[in-house]
Amino acid sequence: MDRFLIAGGEPLVGEVVVSGAKNASLPILCASLLTGETLQVSNVPRLRDVSTTVKLLRQMGVQIEHAGESVTLSAHSVERLEAPYDLVKTMRASILVLGPLLARFGEARVSLPGGCGIGARPVDQHIKGLQAMGAAIQIEQGYIIARAKRLKGARIVTDMVTVTGTENLMMAAVLADGETVLENAAREPEIVDLAEVLVAMGARIRGAGTDRIVIEGVARLGGAKHRVMPDRIETGTFLCAVAATGGDVTLRGARASTLDAVIEKLLEAGAGIESADDWVRVRVPRTSGQGRLRPVNIRTSEYPAFPTDMQAQFMALNCVAHGTSRVTETIFENRFMHVAELNRLGADIEIEGNTAIIKGADGLSGASVMATDLRASAGLVIGALIAQGETTIDRIYHLDRGYELMEKKLSALGARIRRVAGSGQS
Numbered sequence: 001m002d003r004f005l006i007a008g009g010e011p012l013v014g015e016v017v018v019s020g021a022k023n024a025s026l027p028i029l030c031a032s033l034l035t036g037e038t039l040q041v042s043n044v045p046r047l048r049d050v051s052t053t054v055k056l057l058r059q060m061g062v063q064i065e066h067a068g069e070s071v072t073l074s075a076h077s078v079e080r081l082e083a084p085y086d087l088v089k090t091m092r093a094s095i096l097v098l099g100p101l102l103a104r105f106g107e108a109r110v111s112l113p114g115g116c117g118i119g120a121r122p123v124d125q126h127i128k129g130l131q132a133m134g135a136a137i138q139i140e141q142g143y144i145i146a147r148a149k150r151l152k153g154a155r156i157v158t159d160m161v162t163v164t165g166t167e168n169l170m171m172a173a174v175l176a177d178g179e180t181v182l183e184n185a186a187r188e189p190e191i192v193d194l195a196e197v198l199v200a201m202g203a204r205i206r207g208a209g210t211d212r213i214v215i216e217g218v219a220r221l222g223g224a225k226h227r228v229m230p231d232r233i234e235t236g237t238f239l240c241a242v243a244a245t246g247g248d249v250t251l252r253g254a255r256a257s258t259l260d261a262v263i264e265k266l267l268e269a270g271a272g273i274e275s276a277d278d279w280v281r282v283r284v285p286r287t288s289g290q291g292r293l294r295p296v297n298i299r300t301s302e303y304p305a306f307p308t309d310m311q312a313q314f315m316a317l318n319c320v321a322h323g324t325s326r327v328t329e330t331i332f333e334n335r336f337m338h339v340a341e342l343n344r345l346g347a348d349i350e351i352e353g354n355t356a357i358i359k360g361a362d363g364l365s366g367a368s369v370m371a372t373d374l375r376a377s378a379g380l381v382i383g384a385l386i387a388q389g390e391t392t393i394d395r396i397y398h399l400d401r402g403y404e405l406m407e408k409k410l411s412a413l414g415a416r417i418r419r420v421a422g423s424g425q426s
């Protein structure tokens with residue numbers, strides 16, 4: 001297993017180009033199942049979750065040309081209407097084939113994802129929504145078996161706001177008979193990006209980006225071309241890294257308008273931020289002691305509030321702020337696994353229920369730590385960049401799921417970070 005060796009204490013300075021959004025790419029690639037025509041997607045990040053999605057779609061019979069950041073998909077003949085357990089267990093977002101398969105082929109067999117490191121993460125809302133649209137669904141041997149002659153439009157009110165749930169139901173509804181209304185829909189920018197692709201394919205969708213999405217089903221969809229939106233979580237991660245180490249970095253290709261809550265918190269912490277349509281610049285003077293950043297309290301919630309996917313990175317920043325802060329996680333029940341690892345770097349964090357209380361320290365010091373999930377890993381990278389001395393971060397395969405060329409981008413900004421191919425021990 002690969003690991004990162006990071007010698008911290010350097011400021012980050014320069015420019016970096018933000019990659020396409022992982023969480024927009026995955027549903028958009030799955031949307032190719034909705035048409036027999038060609039879907040051309042560009043700005044797709046080179047990540048493990050993207051390769052897993054490509055592998056999954058290929059296994060079904062989708063013809064795919066994948067070169068660098070462009071993926072061309074043609075699902076004119078799909079033989080296997082299934083997402084097997086061995087792929088779903090490595091990537092929960094595989095559930096996103098359920099809606100499209102059922103809508104176009106009237107049948108799907110998708111493994112239940114099971115729990116994961118950060119929480120139980122059930123998919124009951126996806127199932128409930130499809131049932132409301134007339135699907136017959138059974139769970140057999142760990143698989144969701146879904147059938148429907150043609151899905152019917154319905155009014156669906158989900159019990160909670162779910163991002164992939166909204167995406168799955170939106171993709172199912174575009175080919176359904178009649179109008180579907182998704183109430184309590186997620187408002188994440190990735191949902192708007194997916195809706196844009198679907199509309200370009202001929203779908204009729206109103207209200208994406210609000211909590212009420214109205215979809216008028218059509219009989220068939222055609223091909224389309226789409227450029228995936230920039231990754232707001234990668235952008236936010238780099239902003240936090242610079243705020244934590246000090247420095248001056250411009251993120252090219254970033255969309256600041258998708259990061260309001262994160263930028264607001266960085267300003268509150270004392271970072272200097274400027275932005276235009278397609279770049280964000282963060283500047284933080286390198287100081288120590290009294291000049292350090294201010295501690296900021298965070299409460300994660302659905303978009304447009306502060307994203308749970310930025311919680312670990314902000315916690316790392318708070319570890320060296322001047323004072324005490326509270327970080328409350330409301331989306332996932334077990335998303336504090338980075339706390340023990342940050343404490344190994346010398347942080348002072350205690351957990352009380354779903355709140356972490358962080359007492360800012362003068363600095364952190366290098367140690368061996370272990371990545372436990374995707375965004376926790378990013379928090380540890382930031383911790384290591386702050387720390388004096390060398391940090392080893394093990395199990396960075398978690399990070400490779402969601403960050404493209406992270407060590408190359410950080411090295412280009414002056415960080416001392418390198419990847420070491422692992423010995424295979426766990």
Ligand code: UD1
Nearest residue numbers: 023093121122123124125126161162163164165309331332
């Ligand atoms: C997506 C993102 C992930 C992000 C999360 C929350 C993708 C590929 N992943 O994950 O990066 O952290 O949104 O912003 O886009 N829930 C249920 N039943 C359901 C569905 C969800 O109980 O049927 C619960 C979940 O356990 C969780 C909450 O609802 O507590 C929100 O989850 P959800 O928005 O569905 O997360 P994902 O779509 O899996």
